[in-house]
Amino acid sequence: MKIDFKKQIGSYSAPRGRFSVVTVPVMQFLMIDGHGDPNTAQAYDDALKTIYPVAYKLKFFSKTELDRDYTVMPLEGVWWAEDMEAFTNARDKSQWDWTLMIMVPDWITPEHYEAARETVASKGGAPSLNAVRLERLDEGLSVQILHVGSYDDEAAVLYEMHNRFIPDNGLRMTGRHHEIYLSDPRRAGPDKLKTIVRQPVARLRE
Template identity: 60%
Template sequence: MTKTDFRKTLDSYRARSGQLRVLEVPPLRYVMVDGRGDPNSSPEFTAAVEALYPVAYKLKFASKQDLGRDYVVMPLEGLWWSEQMETFTSARDKSRWNWTIMSMVPDWITGEMFEAAVSAAAVKNPAVPDRVRLETLDEGRCVQTLHIGPFDDEAETLARMHQEFIPESGLAMTGRHHEIYLNDFRRTAPARLRTILRQPVEAISRSEV
């Protein structure tokens, strides 16, 4: 049985350090959990990860067993937003961040498979049914790059993306800041972390220039 690794087949999971590029991200399905606060110190963030991954793995095993279609469980991703975007850059304040953590699943995963995975995961974690959902995210045109190093060093790259590259490209920010964690930050030295930074954008009309 062939095992699909979407990190190798989807262009939206490719990025280079030091290179900002514009790309079209197709609609993708994710298992998601919402929360708020500093991910480094908030028990809510840890609880969210503990609710998300059991469902993601049960979907993988169900796909392999019931459909004969195996795939690599995708890395953790996060949508981040705040009432003031400066809390991500010049006035960095993680306590004011809202977030959705998520993991991509193939489009052949059905609602029935998701409900079965949630029910099975709830046996060990009763909070799962109230927290985890299946949703399609359609980001469309985006700007992204690869950041290598600690999360706290992202601010400079984000400032260049938000304040220089995007407006100079005739674009404006829309949607939510998106991060894709290509390695497990719980087991990886901060200096070796590889994170795709993505920002949905739209073209600025002539009347807005």
């Protein structure tokens, strides 16, 4: 029976047009870091060409060798900049840093990951293979919302989240801006893209 973790893990759904406070469980991800405009940077294109083959190789390994099948999870990205104005307001994408991620089940071990990497390496075509890692992420308490529309239209949502909802609810930002891409931009128009926008937070002491 194939497992779809998007349906099992509550933080992979979010209401549209309304902020919600959730507790995100600790999860394991394939990760790859980079810098620059995701629309033009070669590093971003190389990261995509690398992380997906590893993710699918792990999925098929799990299905055939472990008899545990699952749906490959959506691409996710953690984003930041040395000057966060370049991210939230000026939107100077050339200044952005990012970590692309794909969640993999906890039963995938470092040994399984290394075997998958070696198989992908033997076939070629994964230019950033040496940069991929398997790592756990603990975001915990977070604020999130479902954004429908172009990625470039997120600025107003981020302003509301950062400057109104979070402080008005006795919270402060802790971790980095996180996006979960529920739509494939190759198949959906910019106005139809569904993205969970997330910000890890902590409660202010009273």
